[in-house]
Amino acid sequence: MRAIVTVTGKDTVGIIGGVCTRLSHYNINILDISQTVLQGYFTMTMVVDASQANVEFGELVKLMGDYGTERHLSIRVQREDIFDAMHKL
Amino acid sequence: MLNQKNILETIEMIDKQHLDIRTITMGISLRDCAHPDAKRCCEKIYDKICKKAENLVKTGEDIEREFGIPIVNKRISVTPMSMVAESCETEDYVPFAVAMDSAAKSCGVNFIGGFSALVQKGFTIGDRKLIAAIPEALAQTEFVCSSVNIGSTRAGINMDAVAEMGRIIKATAERTKDRQGLGCAKLVVFCNAVEDNPFMAGAFHGVGEGECVINVGVSGPGVVYHALQGVKGAPFDVVAETVKKTAFQVTRMGQLVAREASSRLGVPFGIVDLSLAPTPAIGDSVARILEEMGLEVCGTHGTTAALALLNDAVKKGGVMASGHVGGLSGAFIPVSEDEGMIAAAREGTLTIDKLEAMTCVCSVGLDMIAVPGDTSADTISAIIADEAAVGMVNSKTTAVRIIPVPGAKVGDMMEMGGLLGSAPVMPVHAASSAAFIARGGRIPAPLQSLKN
Structure with a gap:
């Protein structure tokens, strides 16, 4: 199952590294990354494959959200279907 | 392929524009x-x-x-x-x-x-x-x-x-x-109550329905409002097109959630109700959409036309996005549940008479209206009769959800909290309808041809 990970917050050293390490810890493969920094504000969206994840998807959402809070970032993980529904015919 | 702009747009709709699924109703x-x-x-x-x-x-x-x-x-x-x-x-x-x-x-x-x-x-x-x-x-x-x-x-x-x-x-x-x-x-x-309405307080499981069914009501006045802010001053063709596109996106999400809920619960999917349902939260108001079209205050002249466009465009956009559309499907105008309606009613521009006119072109009726506690039962019945006549003649659902607040006078506020919001007590006409209501019997069904 594919999911979208969105990370936003104030830019600091090691955001991408930290998030990627976490994802690999849960056995999640990153398929695509897009990232921008605008006036010190960091935004990253990732397309990931969560089909081999070693935690339940609902649990993954919570764990990544908690990690975000720890790092003063907003991290959300959502199933890709919702974006497809809204933006693809 | 999804791009970052699409993803962030969806997230902003959820975070800042109150996009949500209003209800999953079994x-x-x-x-x-x-x-x-x-x-x-x-x-x-x-x-x-x-x-x-x-x-x-x-x-x-x-x-x-x-x-x-x-x-x-x-x-x-x-x-x-x-x-x-x-x-x-x-x-x-x-x-x-x-x-x-x-x-x-x-x-x-x-x-x-x-x-x-x-x-x-x-x-x-x-x-x-x-x-x-x-x-x-x-x-x-x-x-x-x-x-x-x-x-x-x-x-x-x-x-x-x-x-x-x-x-x-x-x-x-x-x-x-x-x-x-x-x-x-x-x-x-x-x-003209519908059998598959997922919204309260009027939901019931109609006699023509199956054993068990999942119906979903979407929402999104805030998203439509935000989209219209991007087309300030543009002709109504552009306004209608913008509302349609937004309604399409919102409904696609509702359809996805409905299918997902239906398959996880093992219960057939019934319908998606394409309603714009406001909440008392700032930025989630149907009244503010009408005002964004150019009205100083909701309830002034032009409000019915603005609402007619909105209601129609929501349906046109939503219909293509969902396999089965049903329920009430239209813009709701519950006074107490809509921050902009509350403000317009408090300042006196939005009256019960204007709301009645608005219900000719939208879903659903005189909804969540507080009136003085001394309003007679006959007057309430006459308000119901008027509203039912609008529905009967126009072949549409209309409803009355009215609260004669005990002890309250015009201008008082009734605080209900949560999604029910707060209702300003609105004036009703003082002249009596008692003899009209006392007649009883039935008003015959209207002609369905010779329509003018």
Whole structure:
């Protein structure tokens, strides 16, 4: 199952590294990354494959959200279907 | 391929523009719960609801978490209780409402609809008993919603029922006067009620429906408002196109959630209701959309035209996005639940008469309107009759959910909290309609041709 990970917050050293390490810890493969920094504000969206994840998807959402809070970032993980529904015919 | 802009746009809609799924409503048939012994019937009702809706709330929460989209309400609608209870040897229908309430509490839902009767052409014994029990049922229960259909385009208007509902609304307000007449916020009087409405307080599981079904109500006034801010001053063609595109996106999301809920619960998908349902939160108002089109205050001249465009464009955009559209489908204008409507009513621009005109072009009717406590039952009945006539002649659903707030005068505020919001007490006409209501009988069904 594919999911979208969105990370936003104030830019600091090691955001991408930290998030990627976490994802690999849960056995999640990153398929695509897009990232921008605008006036010190960091935004990253990732397309990931969560089909081999070693935690339940609902649990993954919570764990990544908690990690975000720890790092003063907003991290959300959502199933890709919702974006497809809204933006693809 | 999705791009970052699309992803961030969706997230902004959810975070800042109040995009959400307003309700997942499970419709459950209770027709097999009829039993001559009222106590046994109540047990069967409780057991069946709890069994069918056992996983409804958990499933809703799981979907919410995995998709990252808020699902505000999880609710249940059941077969009109007058039909289920009719074969019981009892005069008192309040225990059936209590059984519904207990089941709602056990399942964790926040409303259960279907303490209802359909009397557009006449009353059965069960209908009369149910209507008589409404004030006490709404006073004794927390989550039960009640509705009565008193007219239809095919049957005309049952004016005896209209007169009776005026008295019942007054009695309900009186019986719940310790909560400012809150019971009336859970009581809807319909003309042309629909069988698959997922929204409260008017939801019930119609007799033509299957055993169990999942209906979903979407929302998104904030998203439409935001989209219109991007086309300031543009002609109405552009406004309509913008609303259509936004409604399409919102409905696609509703369709996805409906299918997901249906498959996880193993219950057939019924319909997506394409309604723009406001909340009292700032930025989630239908009135503010109308004002964004160029009206200084909602309720002024031009409001009906603006609402007609909005309502039509929402349907056109939504219809293509969903496999099955149903329910009420249109823009709601509940006064107490819409921050912009509240403001417009408080300053006096939005009146009951204007709201009545607005209901000719939108879903659903005079909704969540507080009136002075000394408003007579006859006047309330006459308001219901007017609104039912709008629905009957225009072949559409209309409804009245009105609260004669005990002890309140024009200008007072009735605070209900939560999604029900707060209602400014609005003036009604002082001249009497008593002799009109006292006639009783039926207003015949209207011609469906020679329409001008």
